[in-house]
Amino acid sequence: MKLMDIIREKGEEVYSISADASIKDAVDLMVEKNIGAVMVMEGKRVIGIFTERDLLKRACANCLKLSETPVREVMTAGVICGAPDDDIQYAINVMTQHRIRHLPICDETGLKGLISIGDIIKVMYKNVEIENKMLKNYISDQYPG
Template sequence: MDRKKFLVAPPETSVSEAARLMAKKNAGAVMVLEDKRLVGIFTERDAVIRVIAKGRDAQKTALAEVMTPDPRTVAPDETYGHALLIMFENGFRHAPVVENGLPIGIVSARNAMDPDLEEFVSEAHRRKYLKQHA
């Protein structure tokens, strides 16, 4: 799996500041780090559902209040197809790539679709078959 450039911010960063960074870098997510360790992820979807829809003040709301804590991660040796399947099964679109407890990249559903779409479909069918015949 390729290591995609990723954005990071500490938990006390305001949603407004994180959103500006995401817009500037055209990114859909920010990994929230504390002492270089991944403690959460904040995505465009979090901004809409947990901030805007709830009428929260983006300048006064810290990422720690609205991030997804302890997000599901993938290892750098896992395929895009595997990452897509994890995202599909768990209902999210961004997965941090973590090695030895440290974030080294991020994969989004959009980035992963092109390289391994065929593998994803094959793996999804294989898992469905195994569940039906278990």
């Protein structure tokens, strides 16, 4: 399975915020949309990602004023991206190696979507359920043939 298949299944909508927005604005968006990360964009260009981990390690741990501090001061810059044609195992390896839970999917035209480790687990679980059902049907001679 390719990463673009996951994006198609979950939807291409990605929430983003400007680097000049306050941390509070980013947190409010994350709470409203029930998400763990927002992309930090300059127009259509990805310049960073702001995650729950950024909030805790960089903002809260340093007692920053959330309503006064811009996202650019605490976001993760140098974002690691996957490509639409990368396979799911590649994404798992990248996310594990870099200890990240969100992977933006980008191509030469820009941001295509954002997948989380939860999205990957959902897809893998669904595939195991389908395979399990097919094997049970095969064993019980209910397999279409």
